């Protein structure tokens with residue numbers, strides 16, 4: 211298939227503003243958009259900047275906007291864009307470092323604030339912290355998050371308010387608030403109970419639509435809000 215690409219190029223300090231550059235190549239329907247980007251870089255234009263590593267939807271490093279939707283380039287196939295020009299842009303709402311490479315540090319900092327690790331008080335068990343299957347089921351989808359930031363790039367609230375904690379950090383909060391082995395649920399709930407925390411989510415569902423791991427992000431944020439209402443607000447009455 212003859213494929214046409216329009217890719218955002220921008221080198222801060224060199225270019226005055228971002229611009230699109232066009233590329234074309236022959237690709238097989240089963241090839242991934244990431245394969246095309248690699249070939250463009252290796253065969254046509256070595257200056258093109260983008261991130262990628264595993265190539266299999268595991269590392270989360272190739273989040274970008276492809277024809278208006280945030281996605282992993284390694285999960286999108288050429289055949290999905292048959293007959294279309296493929297427009298590839300960096301994840302919205304992030305500072306661009308080079309072309310499709312964005313600065314993810316502020317995002318990772320928000321995730322870090324969620325203390326994304328199990329905190330279990332008491333003496334550690336001899337072998338492992340066991341969990342009943344029905345308890346593990348409550349969080350086993352949230353565990354899939356690979357921190358690709360596609361949800362952050364898609365979220366209209368993040369786009370307008372950079373103070374908003376954002377969908378992925380809230381997924382990590384959810385993952386431990388509802389983990390039966392964690393001892394800090396209350397502390398974790400309080401950490402997201404502020405106007406730019408869980409309450410800023412306006413239910414656009416764009417995060418859920420864009421998540422490459424099919425996590426029900428919006429549903430989990432609403433579950434956190436309900437838990438705040440039941441545990442913190444009700445407790446104050």
Ligand code: FES
Pocket residue numbers: 262263264265266267268269270271272282283284285
């Ligand atoms: S390259 Fe690792 S998720 Fe796509």
